[in-house]
Amino acid sequence: EVQLVESGGGLVQPGGSLRLSCAASGFTFGSGWMTWVRQAPGKGLEWVANIIQDGSEKYYVDFVTGRFTISRDNAKNSLYLQMNSLRAEDTAVYYCARHSWHALDVWGQGTTVIVSS
Amino acid sequence: QSALTQPPSASGSPGQSVAISCTGTSSDVGGYNYVSWYQQHPGKAPKLMISEVSKRPSGVPDRFSGSKSGNTASLTVSGLQADDEADYYCSSYAGTNNLVFGGGTKLTVL
Numbered sequence: 001e002v003q004l005v006e007s008g009g010g011l012v013q014p015g016g017s018l019r020l021s022c023a024a025s026g027f028t029f030g031s032g033w034m035t036w037v038r039q040a041p042g043k044g045l046e047w048v049a050n051i052i053q054d055g056s057e058k059y060y061v062d063f064v065t066g067r068f069t070i071s072r073d074n075a076k077n078s079l080y081l082q083m084n085s086l087r088a089e090d091t092a093v094y095y096c097a098r099h100s101w102h103a104l105d106v107w108g109q110g111t112t113v114i115v116s117s
Numbered sequence: 118q119s120a121l122t123q124p125p126s127a128s129g130s131p132g133q134s135v136a137i138s139c140t141g142t143s144s145d146v147g148g149y150n151y152v153s154w155y156q157q158h159p160g161k162a163p164k165l166m167i168s169e170v171s172k173r174p175s176g177v178p179d180r181f182s183g184s185k186s187g188n189t190a191s192l193t194v195s196g197l198q199a200d201d202e203a204d205y206y207c208s209s210y211a212g213t214n215n216l217v218f219g220g221g222t223k224l225t226v227l
Contacts, residue, residue, distance in 0.1 A: 045208070047208070050215075095162060101168065102168075103151070104153070104165060109162055
């Protein structure tokens with residue numbers, strides 16, 4: 001079964017850091033792009049970052065550039081999102097997704113990040 | 118990286134058809150044939166319903182169809198069923214390996 005499982009979410013203070021993980025199974029993880037998408041409470045979906053197959057190219061939405069870093073370990077079938085300098089507006093459910101021809105065809109269940117003092 | 122424009126709500130009776138629009142610019146929707154549509158039920162992860170403007174992934178009913186004209190894409194749901202009631206989001210490739218989403222449309226089956 002093709003599956004993505006996120007972990008690492010939680011409550012963090014403003015200015016703090018958090019590292020999200022996404023474990024992939026059921027497909028050849030290293031052969032495709034991966035993506036992080038977030039959804040603030042009661043709001044729509046928002047693209048956060050993409051990473052290509054070998055991790056050598058990464059792309060970010062403007063408002064996380066310099067604060068968030070996407071990475072992957074193909075040997076561990078895992079995707080990561082390191083989030084620094086977190087702000088209240090980063091509060092959201094974070095989803096990892098498999099990216100195929102600019103569509104997201106497999107999604108995880110999401111992990112919740114709450115930034116609050 | 119401005120969000121694509123979707124109507125906040127749409128509705129139809131069981132068996133009817135409903136179309137949801139998604140308007141962007143020549144830098145995203147109009148510039149590429151990489152428009153996707155996602156269905157999201159409350160508390161669930163999104164599900165891909167349409168990719169590359171009009172392609173249906175395996176398992177998606179043919180009641181769901183996609184199209185595009187200029188800077189506006191559309192998702193049409195025919196033969197509405199109760200389980201179609203959900204939020205629907207469009208997305209488009211926006212160049213420089215970026216994606217942009219629409220604000221979402223809440224589809225109500227009356």
